[in-house]
Amino acid sequence: xxxxxxxxxxxxxxxxxxxxxxxxxxxxxxxxxxxxxxxxxxxxxxxxxxxxxxxxxxxxxxxxxxxxxxxxxxxxxxxxxxxxxxxxxxxxxxxxxxxxxxxxxxxxxxxxxxxxxxxxxxxxxxxxxxxxxxxxxxxxxxxxxxxxxxxxxxxxxxxxxxxxxxxxxxxxxxxxxxxxxxxxxxxxxxxxxxxxxxxxxxxxxxxxxxxxxxxxxxxxxxxxxxxxxxxxxxxxxxxxxxxxxxxxxxxxxxxxxxxxxxxxxxxxxxxxxxxxxxxxxxxxxxxxxxxxxxxxxxxxxxxxxxxxxxxxxxxxx
Amino acid sequence: xxxxxxxxxxxxxxxxxxxxxxxxxxxxxxxxxxxxxxxxxxxxxxxxxxxxxxxxxxxxxxxxxxxxxxxxxxxxxxxxxxxxxxxxxxxxxxxxxxxxxxxxxxxxxxxxxxxxxxxxxxxxxxxxxxxxxxxxxxxxxxxxxxxxxxxxxxxxxxxxxxxxxxxxxxxxxxxxxxxxxxxxxxxxxxxxxxxxxxxxxxxxxxxxxxxxxxxxxxxxxxxxxxxxxxxxxxxxxxxxxxxxxxxxxxxxxxxxxxxxxxxxxxxxxxxxxxxxxxxxxxx
Numbered sequence: 018x019x020x021x022x023x024x025x026x027x028x029x030x031x032x033x034x035x036x037x038x039x040x041x042x043x044x045x046x047x048x049x050x051x052x053x054x055x056x057x058x059x060x061x062x063x064x065x066x067x068x069x070x071x072x073x074x075x076x077x078x079x080x081x082x083x084x085x086x087x088x089x090x091x092x093x094x095x096x097x098x099x100x101x102x103x104x105x106x107x108x109x110x111x112x113x114x115x116x117x118x119x120x121x122x123x124x125x126x127x128x129x130x131x132x133x134x135x136x137x138x139x140x141x142x143x144x145x146x147x148x149x150x151x152x153x154x155x156x157x158x159x160x161x162x163x164x165x166x167x168x169x170x171x172x173x174x175x176x177x178x179x180x181x182x183x184x185x186x187x188x189x190x191x192x193x194x195x196x197x198x199x200x201x202x203x204x205x206x207x208x209x210x211x212x213x214x215x216x217x218x219x220x221x222x223x224x225x226x227x228x229x230x231x232x233x234x235x236x237x238x239x240x241x242x243x244x245x246x247x248x249x250x251x252x253x254x255x256x257x258x259x260x261x262x263x264x265x266x267x268x269x270x271x272x273x274x275x276x277x278x279x280x281x282x283x284x285x286x287x288x289x290x291x292x293x294x295x296x297x298x299x300x301x302x303x304x305x306x307x308x309x310x311x312x313x314x315x316x317x318x319x320x321x322x323x324x325x326x327x328x329x330x331x332x333x334x
Numbered sequence: 335x336x337x338x339x340x341x342x343x344x345x346x347x348x349x350x351x352x353x354x355x356x357x358x359x360x361x362x363x364x365x366x367x368x369x370x371x372x373x374x375x376x377x378x379x380x381x382x383x384x385x386x387x388x389x390x391x392x393x394x395x396x397x398x399x400x401x402x403x404x405x406x407x408x409x410x411x412x413x414x415x416x417x418x419x420x421x422x423x424x425x426x427x428x429x430x431x432x433x434x435x436x437x438x439x440x441x442x443x444x445x446x447x448x449x450x451x452x453x454x455x456x457x458x459x460x461x462x463x464x465x466x467x468x469x470x471x472x473x474x475x476x477x478x479x480x481x482x483x484x485x486x487x488x489x490x491x492x493x494x495x496x497x498x499x500x501x502x503x504x505x506x507x508x509x510x511x512x513x514x515x516x517x518x519x520x521x522x523x524x525x526x527x528x529x530x531x532x533x534x535x536x537x538x539x540x541x542x543x544x545x546x547x548x549x550x551x552x553x554x555x556x557x558x559x560x561x562x563x564x565x566x567x568x569x570x571x572x573x574x575x576x577x578x579x580x581x582x583x584x585x586x587x588x589x590x591x592x593x594x595x596x597x598x599x600x601x602x603x604x605x606x607x608x609x610x611x612x613x614x615x616x617x
Contacts, residue, residue, distance in 0.1 A: 026512035027429065034425035034434055035417050037486060038441040040479065044448065044456045051459040087490045102355025119493045121604070123359045129366060130540025133589045136368050136574050140373075140582070181362045188359075202370035214345035241449025243543040244567075248574065268543070275455070275547045291455040295448060305604050316372055 043252060044295065052289035054282050057323035063289060069254045069270075071278070076286035078293060080254040084264040085294070088246065089239035091260070092179035096239075097232045100184045101221075106230075108216055109203075119147045120192075127185035135248035135296035138178045143169040143249055146177070150261055165261040173260040174249040175229030179239045187235035194227030194312055195220055237298050243268040340536055341483060366548075367593070374449060374590025377583035382591070387553055390578050396589055399555045400569040403470070404595075406557065407549050408539045410474025414451035422482075423489025423527075439490070442483035453479050462548060470556075470563035473549025475607035479536040484537070488530030492523040529603045536599035540592060542567035566592050 049056070055063065055076060066077020107120055146167030157163050163183040165171075198220045204215040221228065251263020252273060267290050336344075381396045388395030421440075426435045452474050461472040496519050504514035520527075542565075550562040551572060557563075566588050573585035 020533070022510045022512060026510070026515070029512075030421050030425035030428065031434060033421035036420050037438050037482060038434075040482070041441045041444050041448075043460075044452070047456055048452070048460050051455075051463075063402060099355045099358045099375055102361055106349075106352040106356050110352055113387060122363065122573075123356070125380040125597070126359060126363050128540075128597055129363075130538065130542070130567065130592055130596055132540070132542045132570050132574075133366065133370060136570060136585055136589050139574055141365070141369055164534055184359050212341050212345035214348040215341070217348075237447050241447075241451065243451040244530065244571065248571075253560055265473045268449060271451050272546055275458070276550070286457070288455055291452050295452045298447055298449055298452075299444060302444065305444055327406060333587075 045292075047290040048288060048295060051096040052292050054283045054285040055289040056285075058282065063286075067254075067256060071274075071283045074280075074282050076276075076282070077082075078286075078290050080187070080256050080266040081265050081270050081290060081294065083256050084172075084250070085240055085266040085297075087264070088175050088179060088250070089236055091172070091176040092183055092239045093232060093236050095176065095180040096183045096187060096235055099180070099186035100231070100235065101191055101228065103184070104195055105221075107188075108192055108195040109213075109220070120136065123188060124185050125188075126181065131182070131242065131244040134178055134182060134245035138174060138245055138249040142178060143174050146171075146174045161258045163261055164259045165257070166303055168251065168263060170249055170251040171259075171261055171263045172250065172257075172269040175246045175264075175266075176260065178249060179242055179247045182242060182245065183204060183239050186238050187231050190231035190234055190309065191228055194224040194231060194309070197227070197312070198223045217288065224312060226308050230305045230308030230312060233301055233308065236300040237305060238274075240301060241268060243272050247272045266293075275302050299305070338526065370589050370593050373583070373586035374593075377587040378590060382584075382587050386555060387584070390576075390580070393580060395584070397569055397584065397591075397617055398562075398564065400564040400566045400588070401591070402555075402557065403549070403552070403564040404539060404566040407470055407473040407477060407545065407563060409565055410470065410559070411481055411538055412531070412535060414475060414478030415534070417486055418478075419482045419485025419531075420489050420527065423486045424493065424520070425494035426486065426490045428511070428515060438486070442486045445479070445483040446487075449543075450476075450480055451543040451546075453514030454546060454548055455589065457544070457548045465560070468548065468550035468558065468562040469560045470549055471559045473545045473565070474559075476544035476548045477541060480538050480541065480544065481534040484534040485527075485531055488534075489527050490521075492526040492530070493519060495526075496522045525606065529606050532599050532603040532606075536596045536603070539599070540596045542566060542571055546571075548605065562573075566595075 018161045059066070059076060061079055063076065064082065065079055066075070067079050068075045069080065072077075103123055107116060107123075111119060112327070145251075147167055150167030150169065153163060153167070202219055202223050203216045206219040211219065246266055247269040250266060250269060252269060253263040253267050254265045254270070257264060271287055271291055271294075275284075275287055278287055345471055379396075381394055383396060383399055383401060385396035385593070386393065387400075426438050429435050430576055457472050457476040457479065461475055462468055465472075500522055501514050501519050502520040509518070544566050545565050549565060551568045551569070552564045554560045570585045570588040571594065573581040573588070576582070
């Protein structure tokens with residue numbers, strides 16, 4: 018009697034647990050099934066073609082893939098140093114009394130809904146970016162990075178908004194990584210005469226795997242961000258290096274055109290973009306978790322690793 | 335080796351830069367909250383909560399239907415996600431070493447990283463296409479899928495914090511495993527799990543992307559689960575990208591209400607967590 022009730026409990030809860038796994042597999046299968054027409058018709062050319070023409074039924078995703086990757090990379094170039102700085106400040110430098118309130122405030126950034134960022138982007142950030150573009154020196158405007166008319170909407174606005182949105186995610190993981198660095202690392206550095214910054218560098222060096230993981234986690238967030246980007250990036254499917262040019266992202270094209278997709282091929286092409294986005298974020302997030310997890314395991318063997326601290330302190334000095 | 339003075343100067347500059355980084359995060363936060371509050375307050379009135387949207391050019395009106403829609407769709411999401419999330423969390427915590435538990439933990443983390451727009455596309459194929467109609471139900475399913483991994487992980491983590499002696503006590507008194515979990519271990523972790531659920535609710539209440547082509551939008555009052563339904567977020571989006579000043583004002587008012595709902599929930603949850611932690615330390 019007792020054994021059988023035990024069994025039922027395991028099977029009953031196990032069914033719900035399995036549902037979570039089925040859900041993830043289901044997403045992959047369903048997205049593939051619903052984009053089959055496009056996969057069959059375009060094959061790999063879908064990834065390399067620049068044409069996006071619903072009227073003639075020609076679809077290529079390269080401008081969107083480019084826009085998603087370019088905006089996310091640029092956003093991380095801004096967000097990663099800021100997030101790291103915040104993490105360092107909050108773990109090593111902050112007066113204890115300020116630590117809790119400042120941590121909560123930086124994490125509030127993650128609680129603000131994406132649509133509010135977008136609204137703010139349209140009415141506050143875009144005009145500001147336009148003013149900046151107008152005031153931009155002509156000599157620099159010759160560079161491909163800054164070419165194009167001052168529209169306000171475009172890559173730069175999207176990048177700035179993404180950077181703000183990603184900071185709390187990266188900084189909160191980086192903070193945990195820095196907190197997990199054994200005290201002996203920093204103390205060892207101080208004992209060797211390191212300055213405060215040199216001791217922090219030792220900690221960063223020790224936690225570098227986890228820090229890279231934290232940055233990748235932010236990258237994964239940036240890739241999938243939809244509303245705020247859709248509202249400010251200009252939605253023009255054109256490859257461009259220029260940060261002033263209006264561009265498009267994978268998430269944005271789905272958000273904009275999904276309900277307009279009149280024929281099956283169009284819809285399937287859009288869902289294939291969703292599938293690609295799913296795969297890319299899966300890889301990035303998987304990589305990030307692997308790194309953070311490795312960092313966690315490394316801590317278990319912490320006592321053995323005092324020697325690198327000494328070496329790093331010397332290198333830094 | 336550089337001179338001590340140089341090293342000290344470098345240290346000072348770098349630590350100062352770290353402090354500036356905090357300002358880099360706080361300035362946009364202040365800006366966004368400032369604009370949402372100042373512009374939102376100007377167009378917020380009692381009408382906003384009790385009236386329906388007005389046509390272009392007609393002043394006044396509100397978002398009563400959108401506020402109701404957000405509540406309905408979020409509640410539907412919770413209806414799907416809470417049982418699945420909590421029970422799968424129980425499995426993962428109870429049978430930690432099994433292969434399924436590892437897979438579930440991995441799947442939950444994966445699901446958590448899936449962009450919400452992709453969830454919307456998935457639900458479109460799963461619910462909207464077969465029924466040939468946008469519906470509140472589809473929106474609820476989409477939000478539920480986003481909530482599940484958050485609730486699974488929270489439940490798992492909180493159950494693990496419950497002292498083993500509680501469970502052993504129940505088992506020693508002859509309780510079955512299910513009995514021990516549901517009447518002893520789970521109640522002990524319940525306040526924390528509730529906090530997790532509220533946080534998950536706060537997060538999905540602010541989602542727009544997964545609702546665009548599941549719940550869609552509706553200019554009229556609608557509570558039917560098989561009908562398209564409005565939501566605060568989608569309505570704000572529709573107003574924000576419109577060319578009309580009146581609608582822009584409505585969008586700001588909506589944003590303020592949304593922020594109050596979302597931040598209110600998460601502050602409440604945080605406050606509760608802090609109280610709980612203090613209680614545990616006291617014990």
